Amino acid sequence: MSLWLQIFQFVLSGLTTGSTYALVAIGFSLIHNATGIVNFAQGEFVMLGGMFMITFHSFLRLPMVLAFVLTIICVAAVGLLLERGPINRARSKEILILVMITVGASISIKGLSMMIWGKNPMTLPPFSGENPLIFLGAAIMPQSLWIFGITLLVVIALSYFFRGTMAGKAMRAVAASRRTALLSGIPVERMILLSFTLSGALGAAAGVILTPITTTSYDVGVMMGLKGFSAAILGGYGSMPGAVVGGLLLGVLESLGAGLISSEYKDAMAFLILLIVLFFKPTGILGKGSFKRV
Numbered sequence: 337m338s339l340w341l342q343i344f345q346f347v348l349s350g351l352t353t354g355s356t357y358a359l360v361a362i363g364f365s366l367i368h369n370a371t372g373i374v375n376f377a378q379g380e381f382v383m384l385g386g387m388f389m390i391t392f393h394s395f396l397r398l399p400m401v402l403a404f405v406l407t408i409i410c411v412a413a414v415g416l417l418l419e420r421g422p423i424n425r426a427r428s429k430e431i432l433i434l435v436m437i438t439v440g441a442s443i444s445i446k447g448l449s450m451m452i453w454g455k456n457p458m459t460l461p462p463f464s465g466e467n468p469l470i471f472l473g474a475a476i477m478p479q480s481l482w483i484f485g486i487t488l489l490v491v492i493a494l495s496y497f498f499r500g501t502m503a504g505k506a507m508r509a510v511a512a513s514r515r516t517a518l519l520s521g522i523p524v525e526r527m528i529l530l531s532f533t534l535s536g537a538l539g540a541a542a543g544v545i546l547t548p549i550t551t552t553s554y555d556v557g558v559m560m561g562l563k564g565f566s567a568a569i570l571g572g573y574g575s576m577p578g579a580v581v582g583g584l585l586l587g588v589l590e591s592l593g594a595g596l597i598s599s600e601y602k603d604a605m606a607f608l609i610l611l612i613v614l615f616f617k618p619t620g621i622l623g624k625g626s627f628k629r630v
Contacts, residue, residue, distance in 0.1 A: 382540075
């Protein structure tokens with residue numbers, strides 16, 4: 337296999353994982369825009385997506401489509417409960433306090449998942465076969481096409497939601513100025529609840545589509561959360577287009593680094609690239625915020 341064909345193969349692999357990073361990054365951006373906090377439980381939503389899908393499809397033998405829908409509903413409900421419970425009822429609304437609450441939620445969800453599903457890695461069969469397809473000389477798994485397609489559909493649906501529906505426009509107004517939105521009569525608390533619910537659904541979707549090409553276990557959420565958070569920052573924190581660009585770019589760079597240098601430095605190289613980009617452009621690729629030296 338020639339070097340250029342190898343690079344093309346690595347790029348395709350990187351786009352596959354990068355698509356899931358993009359979904360996780362969008363979830364981070366949704367909650368940040370509504371509340372200003374970083375939801376460190378976002379990675380656990382991804383883990384729960386894989387776990388619930390395995391439970392419904394592999395254990396309970398439900399049809400794939402029904403299991404997918406039930407998984408999205410269940411994890412979205414976890415996001416809803418996180419907001420209605422500790423986030424909403426916290427006595428202090430300081431950003432740092434709320435962020436630490438999400439850290440505690442992440443640890444709690446991880447512990448409960450270990451008790452329910454155990455410590456062993458779990459697998460999920462691919463949506464449509466395991467025989468690779470050949471595209472321009474490179475092999476691509478059918479599951480990768482599902483990942484690309486579902487990610488594209490989610491991004492298109494979210495774009496329409498934010499631009500073509502009243503709820504979406506209200507969420508954009510809250511993101512622009514929470515105080516102004518409140519004075520305009522927009523139910524800010526309801527929009528915050530919706531942001532947590534949507535972020536849970538996005539994390540679940542990422543977990544469901546990624547699990548067939550990897551494995552899942554109770555502790556995979558930590559790294560997925562860090563990768564999604566890095567993708568959100570890389571693209572421009574709070575920007576949905578930035579989250580998509582950051583996720584895809586992070587996935588591709590990570591895959592190229594693992595393939596051309598060493599897989600042992602796969603995770604380290606992804607964060608190193610992030611640090612280099614933020615050193616030269618702290619607001620991220622598509623970020624427009626201002627910054628100052630301290």
